[in-house]
Amino acid sequence: MAASGAVRLGQAHDGSSTSTTALRRYRMGVALFLFAALVFAGGASRADEPRQIIVRIACVLTLAASAWRLERPLVSLPGIWRWLGFGAYLPILVQMLPLPPSWWAILPGHRIYADIARASGTVAWRPLTLTPDLTLNALLALLAPTAVVTVSVFLDTKTRTALWTWIVGAALFSAGLGLLQLAAEDAPLRFYRETSLNSAVGIFANRNHQAALLACAFPVLGALLGTRLQSQTTLRLLAFATAAFILLMIGELLTGSRAGALLGLAGAAGGVWAFRASGARLRGIRGQRLFLACAVGAVVLIVIAIAASHGGALSRFGHGDPASETRVQMLAPLLHTAGAFFPFGSGFGSFATVYRQFEPNALLSTIYMNEAHNEPLQLVIEGGLPALVMLAAFLWWWCTTAVALVRAELPPARRSMTIAAIVVSAMLMAQSLVDYPLRTPLLAGLFALACCEMARAAAYRPRETVREREMSAAVTCPR
Secondary structure, three states: OHHHHHHHHHOOOOOOOOOOHHHHHHHHHHHHHHHHHHHHHOOOOOOOOOHHHHHHHHHHHHHHHHHHOOOOOOOOOOHHHHHHHHHHHHHHHHHOOEEOHHHHHOOOOOHHHHHHHHHHOOOOOEEOOOOHHHHHHHHHHOHHHHHHHHHHOOOOHHHHHHHHHHHHHHHHHHHHHHHHHHHOOOOOOOOOOOOOOOOOOOOOOOHHHHHHHHHHHHHHHHHHHHHHHOOOOOHHHHHHHHHHHHHHHHHHHHOOOHHHHHHHHHHHHHHHHHHHHOOOOOOOOOHHHHHHHHHHHHHHHHHHHHHHHHOOOOHHHHOOOHHHHHHHHOHHHHHHHHHHHOOOOOOOOOHHHHHHHHOOHHHOOOOOOOOOOOHHHHHHHHHHHHHHHHHHHHHHHHHHHHHHHHHOOOOHHHHHHHHHHHHHHHHHHHHOOOOOHHHOHHHHHHHHHHHHHHHHHHOOOOHHHHHHHHHHHHHHOOO
16 A cells, blocks of 8 residues: 555656546645735735735635645655644644743743732733744744645645746746836835835845745756756747846845845756756757857846946945844854743744843844844744754754755656755755744745655655565565
8 A cells, every 4th residue: 555655646647536637726726826825925024014914814725725625635744744743833832821920930031021020010820932922923924834735735746846837937026026126216116014125125025035035946947947858948948047047146136135145156056956957958959049048148147237236236245234243243142042041942933022131232233133043043042942852853854855865866857856945945944044034934835845845755656666566575475
């Protein structure tokens, strides 16, 4: 039975009795609905952003629509994923359970708040978290990746490829919107009230998150291009890929994010890796025409980059960034904050509130740090030891799976998309060391989709291998 399930998972056509055209369209419609909600309302991380309501309602509807058909998923996720999903929700729920005043007062880091409660006469049963409303917001923030994972397990290969294509399209749209935002500063082209001014933020509120999406589009574009070139090689396809690369790179530069520029280079390298993994070759195209197309694209890139630099969009690269320097100096206070609340944490979402208690006077300025810009440390501060254990378990799964997939012999099309997923998830985790991209619903969903792609590739078994194992088992079975 396990072998037959592996065959069903591994085949490109994902054949099963329920995988009809109507069912595929239904699943694609559900995925497109969620994708549209994340693109047009999931680009901000603030709890007070009104568009968060749209995202969360869309996620709930998506979960209901996914479960409504009551059918078996096309893929079974690894067992560790069930524990990770359970572990992601459980600590937040536990932090919201009311505790007796005597218990609450002796929790690490809570003493000063207990003294304030006694002085103000407000002693009462309280949850472990110091900010219950923001902890509830953290719980609701898990809806986006949960919905993406739920949708993904019902998608066949063709539909998943379409979904990745939509992601590249969203990145191109966001890059183009960023150009318009700089060209018409007075026009209402920004989606969010709190946003990075004088930057090409596209569909996001933060320029660093815009840079992350554009960087993630490079490896996906390379994988999709390699897959398409396996069947045909046309100048039109190459011209589109070149134009897409140029637009993404221009959008990356216009964000003004130095970390984003490094991510863009890493993403471009990942795109080359994913393209080569597909085994595609350029055939039937004359060298002169290809060279001419690349030359024209390079000229366009240079001209637009020069125009942007004269407009001041790239001026940040030549000057120091006070915010970046402050983040480096925050490391010691962050460690102190984590130690004060360890091992139970201060409550998810409470960082901005509790950090003020430990922020040294030397770091006081007009720069407001609403997040730690270091996700591992912020998880320890807010979630304590349980969050640290969950993070370590996930990193163990990701590292072992990524290494195994890089060494595995997979079909070219599946291998190229798997490499793209590894690069996308790695870049988002790397940026999480200096920023908080996964706190935006769109990038959290993209990260979840990339991890699902890795899980599906890890579960892949070629039909020939399964048959050989069945024959071997029949031979060695005692009679």
